Amino acid sequence: MEPQYDMDDFTKVIVTENEIRRKLDEIAAKVRDDYEGKELLLVGVLKGAVMVMADLARRLPPRVQMDWMAVSSYGSGTKSSGVVRILKDLDADLTGRHVLIVEDIIDSGITLHWLLGNLRSRGAASVEVAALLRKPDAVQVDIPVQYLGFDIPNEFVVGYGLDYAEHYRTLPFVAILKPEVYGDN
């Protein structure tokens, strides 16, 4: 199939499709080990985590369960508003469950900090975090990340679930968008 994107839209590819695939193999092996004999509930954070959730979950035994939460702090811009809102809550009751939050990116850390507090108050047996990307130079709140993919530079990135104004989520890689594509939002 022909690529459906134009490489001219990006200044740089930060993480390639192959690097993502290999990293998810590694992370999944650790998760399988760590949760052997336990029932695991993956909690994906909509919408950015859809790709990493789908690809990580398929590397785990089929008894793993998936649930979804939608929270938003970015709206359509490139900066966190600092205010986290629940747009869709979980269906599952977390009491006694082993929960692994699956995220695409830790930027300021505000979303995950809030989410960890929220989910930990629901009586889960354990709550851990798997995140594909982290921006160490942007983090305002430190997040305990059990499974981390890549530390990346403090630039606005798109692809593999990450959007700019809902676009570019479908790219198979993570890239820096050219500033002229989004202006100075």
Ligand SMILES: O=P(O)(O)OC[C@H]1O[C@H](OP(=O)(O)OP(=O)(O)O)[C@H](O)[C@@H]1O
């Ligand atoms: O560490 P932070 O600064 O809080 O940023 C990380 C969060 O921001 C993005 O979500 P967004 O609110 O853009 O919603 P989306 O997943 O639907 O794009 C991303 O998917 C993370 O959930």
Ligand code: HPA
């Ligand atoms: O760099 C980013 N790109 C897209 N969405 C995001 N949400 C937090 N950080 C980012």
Ligand SMILES: [Mg+2]
């Ligand atoms: Mg977003």
